[in-house]
Amino acid sequence: DPTSLGLGLDEEVKVTKKRQPAPKLDEARLLSQPGIPKLRRTAKRKLRLKGKGYEFQDAERLLNFYQLWLDDLYPRANFADGLSIIEKLGHTKRMQVMRREWIEEEKPKPFGDTI
Amino acid sequence: MEQELTSVGHDVQVIDPDVRIHVYSLVTALGGFNGEDADRYMLGDDALSCLRDIRRWLKLYDQRNNRMDVVRCLGEANLVIGDLLPILSIWWANGQNSKHLTRVALACLELLVPLTWPAEYHSQMTANHHRHTPYLQQIQVQYKRSILKYGGSNLLRAVIRIALPSMAIPRSERESRDEGILKLMLYLLRNIAIITTNDRLAAEGDEEETSRSATINAFQDQDAFALILTMCSNVAEDFNQQDVVLLEILFHLVKGVNVDKLFLNDEERKAKRSDELGDLLRKENQVKREYARNAPTRHGRFGTMIWVKRDEHKVTTVSGQNILRDDQASLQKMDGSKKWKKPRPRRKKEDTVQYNDFNIPVHLSLLATKNFRIFVEEFLDSGFNPLFTHVRKAIEREADRVTGINARQFFYTVGWFLEAERARRARQVIQNAEQGKKAVEPDSFGLVAGVLNQETFISLNRGMQMSLDNKEWDDLTAQMRCFTQILLTVQEMAFSPIEEDQEIADNIQNRIFYEETTHDRILSIVRGYKDQGFGYLDAATELAHVFLRMLERYSKINVDMQIRSKRRARKRKKDAVQTEAQDGAENEEDVNSEDEDLVDSAQVTRERAFDFKRFAAKFCNQSCVNTFVAFTEFYRELNSEQLKRAHRYFYRIAFKQEMTTLLFRLDIIHLFHKMIKGPGAMDSSEPVFKEWEEFVRQILRRLTKRIDQRPALITELLFSKMNSTVYYLEFGQERQTMSTA
Numbered sequence: 001d002p003t004s005l006g007l008g009l010d011e012e013v014k015v016t017k018k019r020q021p022a023p024k025l026d027e028a029r030l031l032s033q034p035g036i037p038k039l040r041r042t043a044k045r046k047l048r049l050k051g052k053g054y055e056f057q058d059a060e061r062l063l064n065f066y067q068l069w070l071d072d073l074y075p076r077a078n079f080a081d082g083l084s085i086i087e088k089l090g091h092t093k094r095m096q097v098m099r100r101e102w103i104e105e106e107k108p109k110p111f112g113d114t115i
Numbered sequence: 116m117e118q119e120l121t122s123v124g125h126d127v128q129v130i131d132p133d134v135r136i137h138v139y140s141l142v143t144a145l146g147g148f149n150g151e152d153a154d155r156y157m158l159g160d161d162a163l164s165c166l167r168d169i170r171r172w173l174k175l176y177d178q179r180n181n182r183m184d185v186v187r188c189l190g191e192a193n194l195v196i197g198d199l200l201p202i203l204s205i206w207w208a209n210g211q212n213s214k215h216l217t218r219v220a221l222a223c224l225e226l227l228v229p230l231t232w233p234a235e236y237h238s239q240m241t242a243n244h245h246r247h248t249p250y251l252q253q254i255q256v257q258y259k260r261s262i263l264k265y266g267g268s269n270l271l272r273a274v275i276r277i278a279l280p281s282m283a284i285p286r287s288e289r290e291s292r293d294e295g296i297l298k299l300m301l302y303l304l305r306n307i308a309i310i311t312t313n314d315r316l317a318a319e320g321d322e323e324e325t326s327r328s329a330t331i332n333a334f335q336d337q338d339a340f341a342l343i344l345t346m347c348s349n350v351a352e353d354f355n356q357q358d359v360v361l362l363e364i365l366f367h368l369v370k371g372v373n374v375d376k377l378f379l380n381d382e383e384r385k386a387k388r389s390d391e392l393g394d395l396l397r398k399e400n401q402v403k404r405e406y407a408r409n410a411p412t413r414h415g416r417f418g419t420m421i422w423v424k425r426d427e428h429k430v431t432t433v434s435g436q437n438i439l440r441d442d443q444a445s446l447q448k449m450d451g452s453k454k455w456k457k458p459r460p461r462r463k464k465e466d467t468v469q470y471n472d473f474n475i476p477v478h479l480s481l482l483a484t485k486n487f488r489i490f491v492e493e494f495l496d497s498g499f500n501p502l503f504t505h506v507r508k509a510i511e512r513e514a515d516r517v518t519g520i521n522a523r524q525f526f527y528t529v530g531w532f533l534e535a536e537r538a539r540r541a542r543q544v545i546q547n548a549e550q551g552k553k554a555v556e557p558d559s560f561g562l563v564a565g566v567l568n569q570e571t572f573i574s575l576n577r578g579m580q581m582s583l584d585n586k587e588w589d590d591l592t593a594q595m596r597c598f599t600q601i602l603l604t605v606q607e608m609a610f611s612p613i614e615e616d617q618e619i620a621d622n623i624q625n626r627i628f629y630e631e632t633t634h635d636r637i638l639s640i641v642r643g644y645k646d647q648g649f650g651y652l653d654a655a656t657e658l659a660h661v662f663l664r665m666l667e668r669y670s671k672i673n674v675d676m677q678i679r680s681k682r683r684a685r686k687r688k689k690d691a692v693q694t695e696a697q698d699g700a701e702n703e704e705d706v707n708s709e710d711e712d713l714v715d716s717a718q719v720t721r722e723r724a725f726d727f728k729r730f731a732a733k734f735c736n737q738s739c740v741n742t743f744v745a746f747t748e749f750y751r752e753l754n755s756e757q758l759k760r761a762h763r764y765f766y767r768i769a770f771k772q773e774m775t776t777l778l779f780r781l782d783i784i785h786l787f788h789k790m791i792k793g794p795g796a797m798d799s800s801e802p803v804f805k806e807w808e809e810f811v812r813q814i815l816r817r818l819t820k821r822i823d824q825r826p827a828l829i830t831e832l833l834f835s836k837m838n839s840t841v842y843y844l845e846f847g848q849e850r851q852t853m854s855t856a
Binding site: 036039040042043044047049050051052055056058059060062063064066067068071072075076077078079080081083084085086087090091095096099100102103105106107 | 425426429431442443446449450451453455456457780781782784785787788791792811812815816818819820822823825826827829830831832833834835837839840843844
């Protein structure tokens with residue numbers, strides 16, 4: 001009698017299905033290819049701003065550009081929520097280092113360094 | 116215990132049946148309406164003892180055991196409306212000469228006060244409290260209605276009449292019993308002023324009859340205002356124990372009342388009212404028009420669907436006809452159809468704000484406005500200085516009668532009346548101009564001088580610092596409002612045609628602006644906003660706005676303005692001590708001159724020249740911007756004065772301080788764009804709209820230019836800027852580090 005051995009073979013094994021974790025908008029996703037790299041890549045080509053006289057249209061274009069980018073990157077969140085999540089991520093150490101790097105890239109090199 | 120656990124139904128006993136039997140028998144024995152003469156109340160044979168017994172029950176059962184059973188029983192037995200008020204009205208009609216009846220009336224008053232004592236939700240509530248409080252709140256509203264309007268009699272007047280003999284006695288000869296009677300009367304008035312219908316409970320049409328307007332009208336009709344005025348103006352001599360209660364009454368009368376509306380005259384008000392209706396209709400029309408613009412032009416099942424083409428041959432489908440209007444609409448629809456919402460931290464609900472909340476606006480009826488204005492003016496003329504000076508002293512001395520809430524009430528009430536005084540002056544100027552009186556003697560500000568002294572400033576400053584440190588935001592809100600009103604009053608004084616006023620104003624401004632700690636405090640208030648609610652946000656932004664503007668003007672006039680900065684003084688002193696130690700071996704002459712230098716430098720260390728530009732630059736950072744952005748998010752509900760305030764701040768940031776970069780963040784740009792272009796844009800017929808539109812246009816123009824110049828902004832637009840790079844983003848170069856010699 002296997003039950004008398006106390007092995008618990010007769011007891012029903014409970015299988016708890018683990019929930020699929022919800023995708024997160026985190027540093028890794030933000031720094032992955034569809035994240036900020038894509039933003040930097042496509043901005044030049046896709047974002048054509050007209051300047052003086054078209055201020056509000058330009059703003060619309062700009063906002064739409066970011067909205068579509070964010071929708072590709074993280075479709076779950078609406079625009080405002082997505083922005084606030086990203087803004088918060090910007091305070092982390094790693095993001096700050098990256099941000100500084102991006103800014104440094106475009107700065108003109110000091111004269112001595114160009115050798 | 117078992118009975119308490121039974122399910123909800125008609126027969127559930129929430130009160131011990133024995134208690135109920137005792138209390139009911141007492142109420143029955145008190146008296147009643149006679150059978151043959153049904154509208155006359157007949158006192159029971161032993162009414163006085165009954166009343167005293169009921170009081171004993173309240174004391175020895177309810178208070179001692181921290182229960183509310185007897186109070187509830189008395190409510191269910193209809194004691195107040197069925198017995199106490201009829202007895203008082205008998206006494207008023209024909210019993211004032213009878214000693215016995217007078218004592219009965221006093222005993223009634225003694226019961227009325229605890230029964231109308233506001234039932235608040237607080238942190239130390241037992242299950243019993245939770246069970247009874249809603250019932251009590253509801254029944255108290257009925258008490259209030261009956262007291263304000265009982266048949267044809269003036270019960271408030273009767274209550275005041277009970278206390279008059281005690282009032283007439285000079286304070287030195289008054290006994291503690293007399294003081295107690297005065298206290299009872301004033302607390303009843305206070306309770307009446309406090310009780311309002313609770314939003315969470317059905318009010319059954321009591322709102323109008325127990326509203327602030329009804330209270331004010333009753334106070335006016337039944338001479339309660341006259342009593343309050345008398346006591347306030349004599350508070351120092353005859354009524355110095357009653358100061359705090361008087362303050363409480365005033366607070367609960369003025370909280371939330373709009374000062375500007377109070378001081379319009381009838382015609383203006385009528386005009387404004389019809390304007391208001393017109394305004395509202397127009398606004399509603401606008402909303403409708405905006406809806407109509409986006410509304411479908413076909414029936415609901417017309418079934419339109421479009422593709423939004425995106426990169427890499429991807430498409431998104433969006434349905435509905437309204438999307439055909441333009442790209443913007445379809446993108447908005449895409450955004451709006453997302454189901455997920457970012458979880459937001461819930462705000463902690465603070466207890467005991469219900470009756471002390473001054474952020475909820477109150478509307479007064481026409482008659483009440485008139486009555487109240489008369490009262491406010493008379494109070495300013497006679498009671499303001501004596502009462503507030505006295506209360507301030509009591510609060511500072513921490514007198515026994517002062518409770519924690521009183522300081523907040525004090526600051527709020529002072530601020531309110533200062534605003535009222537300014538509104539009245541503005542009114543007078545207009546009136547004089549209308550009547551063509553030019554050579555009218557201008558009034559001095561002596562009527563409100565009681566709160567424009569150094570003692571008040573010290574206590575206000577200390578209070579603000581304490582509230583800020585202890586995170587008591589409601590207190591801080593009241594203090595900020597008070598400080599703002601003081602500043603505005605002083606500013607008006609500075610423009611007064613009376614030379615003496617100007618001098619005093621100059622002196623006061625010098626004192627206020629002299630302390631660097633005050634400057635720093637304003638700054639940290641504005642920087643430290645996080646979820647404190649709209650009332651706080653409004654008060655903080657207004658204070659910052661007024662303070663900055665006054666300081667700007669003042670430092671322009673007084674070019675060599677000095678402020679006292681403590682930090683500096685200490686550091687320099689240490690330096691000085693060190694140098695002294697080093698130079699110890701110098702000869703005597705040198706030491707002497709060194710001493711002189713020391714004295715000099717001590718003088719300098721305590722004061723230093725004030726640089727407005729540097730101070731204004733301190734408001735130029737991300738956290739201050741965030742605070743004003745949070746304020747601007749309410750743009751649909753803000754009035755034009757508030758919108759102007761936000762506009763001026765952003766204008767200062769962008770064009771005076773040259774820090775547009777701080778505004779280059781997508782959520783801010785999004786907000787600005789939405790304010791002008793919708794959906795849900797500002798009212799474009801308001802004059803302030805034009806200013807905002809121009810401002811936003813300028814900002815956006817700069818943004819596009821800047822993106823061209825510095826592509827790094829494409830990523831930086833997503834984030835709050837870092838201190839180390841913000842200068843580069845703004846000016847395209849590193850900051851020149853200057854040697855601080």
